[in-house]
Amino acid sequence: MFGGKVIKKNFHFGFVVFILNWSSLNKKNKSCTGVVIKMDMVVTAAHCIVSNRSDRFDPELARVYFLTSKARYIGFNVMRAFVHPYYWPEEENDIAVVQTYNFLPIYVNLPKTPFQGGSCFIAGFGNRDDYKNGTTWLSVLRSSPLPKHVCRFMTSHQENTICLIINNIGPCTGDSGGPLICDGLLRAILTRGIFNGSGCGKANFAMMIYEDLHDHQVWLSKITSLSSLVRSSTPNYPFHVLLIFSCLFFPYKYTKRVLSVQTSCW
Template identity: 30%
Template sequence: MNPSPASHIIPSYSVPEIVSKEWFWIRGLKLESIIKILSLFTIIDGYIINQSLPIKKNIRVARIANGEQFDQAYYPYVVGLKIQIVDEETYCTGTLVSPRFVLTAAHCIEGSSFVEVYQTDPRNEDGEKREVIELFMHSLYNDTSFVGDLCLLKISKPFKNITSYANISGNPELFANETSLKCFIFGWGKNETGYPKYRANFASVWVKYGPNACEVPPDNYFIKDIVENTWKDFLCPVPNNRMACIGDSGGALMCQGFLFGITSHGYNYYPEMGHLKTECGDTRVQTRYIFIVIYRDWINNHLHGTSSTLKFNNLMFILISIVRFLLSI
């Protein structure tokens, strides 16, 4: 059953590390033996951050756990991303918000050299795809707090058979008096049985918004402070075993038929879990989604070509054209 429809150059950095022998999902790829567990707070599909040391390194972790497959014909705007970072490929999810623009998470694109958008599963090389020709990462993006974890991707040309796009909405007043809304999360990531071909996953979740919407670890003041100081930017599902997993980062959170949020990150909120990695589907994990209505002006400015960046580019184009004309006289 389907739910109801309705410029980037980021420097590299070094970090303190803890070494562990475990299986981890890293940037959408499963790696074995010795891996690096980074610190701060462990993140679903953004960063694994172990809760003690400063961190700054992407490690993709999770896909929709305990979800169901849906027919993409009902949700053609849910697209897959294949991202090249150095010599490694990673996967995320995006949402078409217009014929040429895909909205996703900034942490997915950070450090990338090449990005492709797939109409279906990005692991399916035979699927229709488009090259990303421009990236617009939000200027407020912070890879520790995940504020501004948004990126718009401009594709080379529209997909031929997609005519339906996600509409952005969301009003904080809908969540007044601790009201929860039933919403749906979407992604092309992994579930417990593997990677479904040609079908993406979705799951229903109850979502809250407000200063007390997110669960916080009582014994980790660093995470607690970050969550409490950034609550206005995030929607928080009530923790359960349905959540984003590997490849779902940047995916849609749909509420009342509209695009309310983008999959950002998650962390362990139970006490004494600072030394543990997050497990996809673990009820002790709190996930957070960027509340995109807060960023609607930024999104619309890029979609309609009115941002300062686009204005500057257009002005430069005009000036260059004038110079070329004068030189040709």
């Protein structure tokens, strides 16, 4: 997050993680930020997981990295990912959940009430310089979201968004999926923006658009509950064993939902 405080020894923001996902479309790694919402569940932007609605996600090509208090990265293998069934690139529902095989050390709680403002900060593993040559760091920056009615006007009346303008500073490559934390709760994740300028942190005008997670609480609850059910049934089995188990013991339609790595619809 350009302009934020650089965090190298991560004592207080362990729930913010770095995600690398190999893009078959661009033939390179896609870097993003994620937020741990359960010990093995990370929420991020959907465009960090798939390039478009028809794209397929390969968990073996993705990895979640936890930054420790000793300035070291620990990698976590990915089991599967769930992309919002109504995800529309650069428009709405840009949200996905990644599940890791092993538990992450810490998570942050989701809100139970609508956003009404508060003391907030944003964070991200975005580059600190231009898009191509910047260094990836965890950065944290205090912020004050715009009033909801202003955000709705700026986003053509989209209801599930929270908007920020911070001294015309724009996000950088790697910041997508980063959190908006207000009063200790994960309120939203960064998904897109409106920019006028070039290069990260160099915009003449920049408004960051966050996906309001309270508006997705039903979907998130179903995803986390379903994944917990599958994990408890097959605690340490690899994915191909999980596939065989599910095919034997669950109806076809249910199995398709459990093992989906693209969408999960109810």
